Amino acid sequence: MRYISTRGEAPVLSFTDALLAGLARDGGLYVPETFPQLSAGEIAGFAGQPYARVAETVIGPFADSEFEAGALRTMIEAAYGQFRHPAVTPLSQIGDNLFILELFHGPTLAFKDVAMQLLGRMMDHALKARGERATIVGATSGDTGAAAIEAFRGLEQVDVFIMYPHGRVSDVQRRQMTGVDAPNIHAIAVEGTFDDCQNILKGLFNDHAFRDGLKLSGVNSINWARVVAQTVYYFTSAVVLGSPHRPVSFTVPTGNFGDILAGYIAKRMGLPVDRLVIATNENDILARTLDTGVYEMASVTPTQSPSMDIQISSNFERLMFEAGGRDPAIVRALMASLRQSGRFTLPTQMLGAIRAEFDAYRTGETGTAKEMARVFADCGQLIDPHTAVAVHAARKALARDPSVPMVVLGTAHPAKFGDAVKKATGRTAPLPQHLAELVAAREHFTVLPNEQGAIERFVRERARAAGA
C-alpha cells in the first residue's frame, strides 16, 4: 500500500515511511492510495473473535508486507495485552438502542491508548530495523500526550516532546504527563491554547531543515497509523450489534476529527455504518460548518471537556480530500484560505457529500453536566464530560431514527475529569491504583512561550537525535 498527501505535492511513501514521517512535506496529511475492502462474510467472521485478531485483519492490508512475518501480530498482541478489560473495548447499554463503546481501559484511561500502544511498538520496531533514532513531537489537549508518554517512555530510539496548553488541561491529565521522570520524555507547558500548540507542531514539520536535522516524527492523528488503528473498534462494536446484517450509527465526541474519521474509513472499507454523528462542545466549529458550509475560526472557549476545546480540526482535511473527489488542488486552495483569512467555504458538491454521511450537534456546558447526571441516575454509570457531550448529541440523532442502534464512543474514564463528574453527579470515580501513584509524583515540565522559535531551541538542546 502506498500513501499520498492530501495536498498532492509530497513524495508518495510506504506505510512505515508515512508512519515515521507524520505530516507530509507539503503540509498535507497522508492517506492510502486505495481503501482495502472487507466482504460481508469477512466482517461477519469477526463475531466472537478476540480484539487482536480483528485488529490484525483490519490493519494488515494497510501495512501489508512491510513488517517481517509474524511481527505485526506480535505487536498487536502485546499492545492489547495492556488493557484492563478482556474485550479491550467493551460495549455497555444505557438506553433503548443506545450504547457506549468504552475506549478507556488502556493504561492512561483514554481512547488514545488504543492506537498509541500499537504506534509506539510499530515505530520502535521500524526505527530499530533501520538503525535510526527519531525525535517525536506532539501537541495535546491532555490525552494524546499522556498516552504517548506512556507508550514511548524509556525507549532507546526516541525522544518525546509533548506540548500542552498551560493551565488548560485537567489535573489528572497534567500529572499523567508531568509525573513521568524519564530521560527521553519532555513535557512542555505552552502559554497558549491547544490550537497554538498544534500550529507550532505543524510549523516544526514545515521547517524542513529542523525536521530533517532532528529526524522529526509525530504521534498526533495527523499520523495515518493512528487513524487506522482507531478503525478497528468500529468493526468490533458493530459486529456485536448485528453487523454486517444490520447497519449501526456512531456518535463521536470530536475535536481533531481523528476518531470520527476512523469511522468513515471503516465505512469505506465495507462496514455498514448508517450515520456518523459529530458531537461538539461549545467550541462548535464543525457543527457550524455542517450547518452553513462555512468553516470559520472563532476564539476557543475553555469547557469541562477540554480535550475538545479546539478550532483547527486537522483531520477534517482528510475528509475534504475524500468528499472533494480526491482533488488535492481543492484542498490546497481551502487550506490557503484558512491560513490567510481564518475561514473557507466548502464547495457545494463537497458539502453535500459530507452531509450525506455526517450529522453534527453542539452541547453546551449545562447540557453536558445534565447528561452526566442523567446517565448516572438512569444506569448508575459515571461518564466523563466528553462522552456526555456525545450522549447528548446521540439522543437527538436517535430521536430522528430510533430504529438504528447508536453507539457513542466513550473516549475517557470519568476519573480523568473528577471535578466535573463530581460537580454533576455528586460522585467520585476512583483512579486505578497505578495512576493514583503517578498523579502523586513530583512534576517535571518546562513552561515556554507560544513561539515556534522557543520550542525549536528547547527541542534542539535536548534531543539526542540532533546531529545524529
Ligand SMILES: Cc1ncc(COP(=O)(O)O)c(C=O)c1O
Ligand atoms: C477524551 C477525548 N474525547 C474526544 C476527543 C476528540 O477526539 P478527536 O480529536 O479524535 O476528534 C479527545 C481528543 O482527541 C479526547 O481526549
Ligand SMILES: N[C@@H](CCOP(=O)(O)O)C(=O)O
Ligand atoms: N484531544 C486531543 C488533541 C490531539 O488529538 P490527536 O488525536 O490528533 O492526537 C488530545 O487529547 O491531545
